[in-house]
Amino acid sequence: MDLESADVLEIAHLARLAVSGDEADTLGGELSRILDLVAQMDAADTAGIAPMAHPLDMVQRLRPDEVHEGDQREAFQAVAPLTEAGLYLVPRVIE
């Protein structure tokens, strides 16, 4: 596997990570080596094997559709970087 800088920049964009050109070069080599390690699993014959998403093959537990928690907005917004009047503030999205 050989990831080029352009590939790295595309992945970084998908992951919403700012990455500079120099960083992309280094990351390209590192990620390629990790993907080479991962490629060892290609040798395994997995035809007809059911994928295992969960170690205990559990299904999602359901609960009654009832309110069970109180309003904790103030507690949660106390750790937010920027809020106003109970709202989270971000840069203007719509001009």
Add this chain to the structure above:
Amino acid sequence: MALHEQGITELATGLRAGAFSSEELTQHYLARIASLDSHLNAFITVTEPQALEQARAADKLLRKGAGGPLTGIPVAIKDIFCTRGVRTSCGSRMLDNFVAPYDAGVVERLQQAGAVMLGKTNMDEFAMGSSNETSFYGPVRNPWDVERVPGGSSGGSAAAVAARLCVAATGTDTGGSIRQPAALTGITGLKPTYGRCSRYGMIAFASSLDQAGPMARSAEDAALLLAGMAGFDARDSTSVDRPVDDYLAGLDAGVAGLRIGWVEEFLGEGLDPGVAASVELAVRELEKLGAEIVKISLPNSHLSVPAYYVVAPAECSSNLARYDGVRFGHRCEAPVDLEDLYKRSRAEGFGTEVKRRIMVGTYALSAGYYDAYYLKAQQVRRLIADDFRRAFEQVDLIAGPTAPGTAFRLGERADDPVSMYLSDIYTIAVNLAGLPGMSLPAAPAPDGLPVGLQLIGNYFEEGRLLGAAHGLQQATDWHLRTPAGF
């Protein structure tokens, strides 16, 4: 015996007899942290005022003859568990300013059991690492040799337990993060069956693998701590609603009559000869104690590291998407637009290893690659779990090394992610299968560094694991060694 040399059962007896109070015991440990942790960097936050308050509350209970075995016992909490009103950093700049608004399920249980929290321990950033070198707060050092790593990601908890800076500690294990540091620092650590301990409030790395467990100086202490941590929690959708065994009562079950599997594949290339000799000696000791040793094969175990480095990064890239600079955590200065806010907040908040894993996971899940990576890895995961299923038709427990070598030098593998990943070659398969596994000290290597024996059990057989480990520890003194200077 000095207070910091005593195990939980002795301390609980002393507390009840009035030989010392929890406040005195807590002061003793706080003083040890103050004088010794500068050599180790095991703690990110020491919670002295809260610890003393909890200790005084425990003393009140004890004077009334109430409380349980953990009442008044000072423990340390890995900084991955949310603790209300106390910074919960996860070893990351991203959460350097994060004061958790609620307690993790495991923390809540330990509080209800009366345990005293001394502080929050250092760890690899977001639990991603095997050396504790990826922490934003600097590396933790191994008390057996401060030029060496303590392992990771629960390196701070491991070093603190080994150096007697706490009685016991909590850890988490996604690919070996309890067992590998336990091996490298000469302590006893247990990763329970997936679903046994609540993941509520335990900062998520790879949700289908993450599991909390105890790190302690003996199997007996680990049993007592696990009893205080385990149990159903409706707030964790993968928590298993099933009674918790009486781990303390099960300790005396011992080793006699157990069929223990010896994994041929674990003894190949890459295993340090000194580690191999110590682990073989420990297995012979188990045989002397009445276990039958049976050679078994886990033919797909060599695929565990490759499959893990798809599954774990994929889940990590999804879990860590929540750090967006909007609701909590680090936010960059003067963002020009929303995309800039996301991208720079994340680039500044996350360290190199975390970014690498997010990107590997993002790539593996991106359009056109899903079948080749994520689906394939989940199929390999099934092959690995099936190997164990077949093995447990023949044996009660499986034994082998925890890590391929002893503690390595700081910096030695920091620039080579793949060589670092191979530190977990014997532990990762256990997480993929969701089984319980533990590491306990074997005889030290020729240079005196600790070596870990790994024992793996069938689903929910933590009690059997602890019983076998306790049996071995009653017959040997490997777990009693203490690093010089601590």
